[in-house]
Amino acid sequence: xxxxxxxxxxxxxxxxxxxxxxxxxxxxxxxxxxxxxxxxxxxxxxxxxxxxxxxxxxxxxxxxxxxxxxxxxxxxxxxxxxxxxxxxxxxxxxxxxxxxxxxxxxxxxxxxxxxxxxxxxxxxxxxxxxxxxxxxxxxxxxxxxxxxxxxxxxxxxxxxxxxxxxxxxxxxxxxxxxxxxxxxxxxxxxxxxxxxxxxxxxxxxxxxxxxxxxxxxxxxxxxxxxxxxxxxxxxxxxxxxxxxxxxxxxxxxxxxxxxxxxxxxxxxxxxxxxxxxxxxxxxxxxxxxxxxxxxxxxxxxxxxxxxxxxxxxxxxxxxxxxxxxxxxxxxxxxxxxxxxxxxxxxxxxxxxxxx
Amino acid sequence: xxxxxxxxxxxxxxxxxxxxxxxxxxxxxxxxxxxxxxxxxxxxxxxxxxxxxxxxxxxxxxxxxxxxxxxxxxxxxxxxxxxxxxxxxxxxxxxxxxxxxxxxxxxxxxxxxxxxxxxxxxxxxxxxxxxxxxxxxxxxxxxxxxxxxxxxxxxxxxxxxxxxxxxxxxxxxxxxxxxxxxxxxxxxxxxxxxxxxxxxxxxxxxxxxxxxxxxxxxxxxxxxxxxxxxxxxxxxxxxxxxxxxxxxxxxxxxxxxxxxxxxxxxxxxxxxxxxxxxxxxxxxxxxxxxxxxxxxxxxxxxxxxxxxxxxxxxxxxxxxx
Numbered sequence: 001x002x003x004x005x006x007x008x009x010x011x012x013x014x015x016x017x018x019x020x021x022x023x024x025x026x027x028x029x030x031x032x033x034x035x036x037x038x039x040x041x042x043x044x045x046x047x048x049x050x051x052x053x054x055x056x057x058x059x060x061x062x063x064x065x066x067x068x069x070x071x072x073x074x075x076x077x078x079x080x081x082x083x084x085x086x087x088x089x090x091x092x093x094x095x096x097x098x099x100x101x102x103x104x105x106x107x108x109x110x111x112x113x114x115x116x117x118x119x120x121x122x123x124x125x126x127x128x129x130x131x132x133x134x135x136x137x138x139x140x141x142x143x144x145x146x147x148x149x150x151x152x153x154x155x156x157x158x159x160x161x162x163x164x165x166x167x168x169x170x171x172x173x174x175x176x177x178x179x180x181x182x183x184x185x186x187x188x189x190x191x192x193x194x195x196x197x198x199x200x201x202x203x204x205x206x207x208x209x210x211x212x213x214x215x216x217x218x219x220x221x222x223x224x225x226x227x228x229x230x231x232x233x234x235x236x237x238x239x240x241x242x243x244x245x246x247x248x249x250x251x252x253x254x255x256x257x258x259x260x261x262x263x264x265x266x267x268x269x270x271x272x273x274x275x276x277x278x279x280x281x282x283x284x285x286x287x288x289x290x291x292x293x294x295x296x297x298x299x300x301x302x303x304x305x306x307x308x309x310x311x312x313x314x315x316x317x318x319x320x321x322x323x324x325x326x327x328x329x330x331x332x333x334x335x336x337x338x339x340x341x342x343x344x345x346x347x348x349x350x351x352x353x354x355x
Numbered sequence: 356x357x358x359x360x361x362x363x364x365x366x367x368x369x370x371x372x373x374x375x376x377x378x379x380x381x382x383x384x385x386x387x388x389x390x391x392x393x394x395x396x397x398x399x400x401x402x403x404x405x406x407x408x409x410x411x412x413x414x415x416x417x418x419x420x421x422x423x424x425x426x427x428x429x430x431x432x433x434x435x436x437x438x439x440x441x442x443x444x445x446x447x448x449x450x451x452x453x454x455x456x457x458x459x460x461x462x463x464x465x466x467x468x469x470x471x472x473x474x475x476x477x478x479x480x481x482x483x484x485x486x487x488x489x490x491x492x493x494x495x496x497x498x499x500x501x502x503x504x505x506x507x508x509x510x511x512x513x514x515x516x517x518x519x520x521x522x523x524x525x526x527x528x529x530x531x532x533x534x535x536x537x538x539x540x541x542x543x544x545x546x547x548x549x550x551x552x553x554x555x556x557x558x559x560x561x562x563x564x565x566x567x568x569x570x571x572x573x574x575x576x577x578x579x580x581x582x583x584x585x586x587x588x589x590x591x592x593x594x595x596x597x598x599x600x601x602x603x604x605x606x607x608x609x610x611x612x613x614x615x616x617x618x619x620x621x622x623x624x625x626x627x628x629x630x631x632x633x634x635x636x637x638x639x640x641x642x643x644x645x646x647x648x649x650x651x652x653x654x655x656x657x658x659x660x661x662x663x664x665x666x667x668x669x670x671x672x673x674x675x676x
Contacts, residue, residue, distance in 0.1 A: 117570070
């Protein structure tokens with residue numbers, strides 16, 4: 001497709017997206033909410049990065065910050081966001097409008113409420129084409145039909161003239177993907193794209209996203225609370241906690257060699273099929289931190305089973321591991337360290353005594 | 356089709372209840388034993404005349420019989436006579452219908468022309484000074500009915516500045532456009548302001564809510580300019596309270612016309628209704644009510660069709676039944 005080629009032959013070298021100390025704070029009556037509190041990361045062209053964390057970890061606000069799609073009043077934005085080699089961190093909504101939908105597109109969580117109920121599907125897909133690429137109505141609709149074929153919607157010609165309520169949730173999420181793909185963006189931000197869908201449909205949508213990303217040489221930032229979702233569909237994974245990145249690594253490396261007790265806890269909280277039925281679910285005790293008054297030291301320390309005094313006093317920096325410089329983590333006593341084993345053994349003894 | 360039949364049945368029931376109810380209440384008011392005609396005609400009539408009127412309109416029959424005689428006549432285009440003025444009701448109403456029609460039409464039109472852009476901009480710039488001023492004014496005019504507003508306006512524009520005539524003559528646009536404007540301006544203003552205020556309040560609230568929707572965020576994320584987000588995506592999805600309110604306010608507008616025509620001495624349907632109620636001119640009251648019911652019902656039917664026109668979900672749900 002001509003549009004996709006146009007987008008992928010952009011000649012800028014260097015990473016597609018670079019974040020440096022990004023902070024997004026909101027002024028509220030309760031105080032300043034530090035939703036995103038100093039995140040730095042790099043996303044290379046054509047790669048997929050998963051951002052994982054509980055609700056309230058700041059992952060959604062991070063994706064919105066990259067997009068610049070934030071409420072204007074009471075929002076404090078700091079740090080640098082470089083996209084396609086240019087600084088977009090401080091741009092106004094007005095200035096971002098030429099980027100939105102054209103170079104950077106977003107897919108939302110709930111396909112049931114994210115489409116305009118009074119507009120035909122075709123018109124909704126055609127809209128960005130007409131705005132950004134100045135297509136005529138008939139060209140835009142023809143392209144919309146092709147996009148619907150691309151996202152495997154059967155009988156696209158007929159569906160084009162239907163309204164959102166005539167389509168199922170999975171179909172609507174495919175439409176959302178078609179809308180996002182329309183102008184051939186180089187970066188796709190997907191915020192929990194499968195959370196509202198049936199499990200069987202989830203896999204289809206994720207596969208479709210991966211396939212579209214490869215076909216169009218597009219980068220993907222996949223935000224989710226589900227480690228299982230990102231496992232098979234991303235090149236790298238970043239784990240967020242309390243508005244900060246606490247661990248980041250290539251996917252296989254992360255699963256093989258995780259350092260943060262929080263990442264470990266997230267993984268353990270996924271129920272396993274091999275477990276006998278009625279096995280107690282592993283939950284992370286406590287609640288996500290209050291982002292108005294975050295805990296001193298490591299933000300995970302109040303909930304961390306391996307926390308020591310130092311964790312509650314001093315904040316650990318994000319440092320690379322010895323084995324793999326691409327693998328960074330922020331922890332004083334990472335998984336596998338002597339202190340970790342010691343505490344783990346002690347916990348186990350205590351549990352046995354209690355039993 | 357079934358939907359349409361349903362609506363027709365609804366109309367018939369409403370029409371019956373209102374016109375029959377009006378007749379009953381009018382009759383209660385004039386029920387001197389034995390002789391409604393005498394009440395209608397006033398004190399100084401001969402017995403023969405009273406008896407003739409009673410007989411002609413079956414006034415001494417059972418109310419149901421009476422009602423159906425009236426109904427049957429009306430369907431043949433005979434609205435009866437004004438017993439007071441001794442002319443046919445049709446003649447009596449002729450000319451007056453247009454006055455009230457123009458009053459209602461202009462005030463509805465202007466209320467919408469004012470309210471829609473104001474509400475859209477208020478919602479877009481929520482909590483701005485413009486929004487606050489808009490809320491203040493709409494609150495002010497919602498709480499100022501025509502009854503209060505009219506004397507204030509007359510005091511200012513007629514008595515103090517003498518920009519407009521005291522009495523609004525019934526000048527039609529094809530007679531003199533400037534005269535038409537001059538005579539209708541103030542009454543229309545009195546009717547428009549409260550109406551515009553109600554519409555603006557409703558629409559603003561709905562747009563504010565619609566603007567929180569996911570599909571609005573998606574529209575922005577597609578790079579759609581704010582003006583298009585507002586006027587195409589948000590406005591269309593926010594029209595429903597406004598539309599149903601237009602239907603309700605049409606009925607209220609008749610009451611407003613009644614007051615305004617009185618204040619500006621206009622010879623319209625409202626004034627006619629008021630004088631004939633006071634003089635117990637039964638057939639005039641019944642005919643005017645019948646026309647008002649018919650107009651309001653038809654307008655509400657049109658509004659319902661507009662819903663379906665705007666919202667495909669309503670269209671499809673109706674196609675299924």
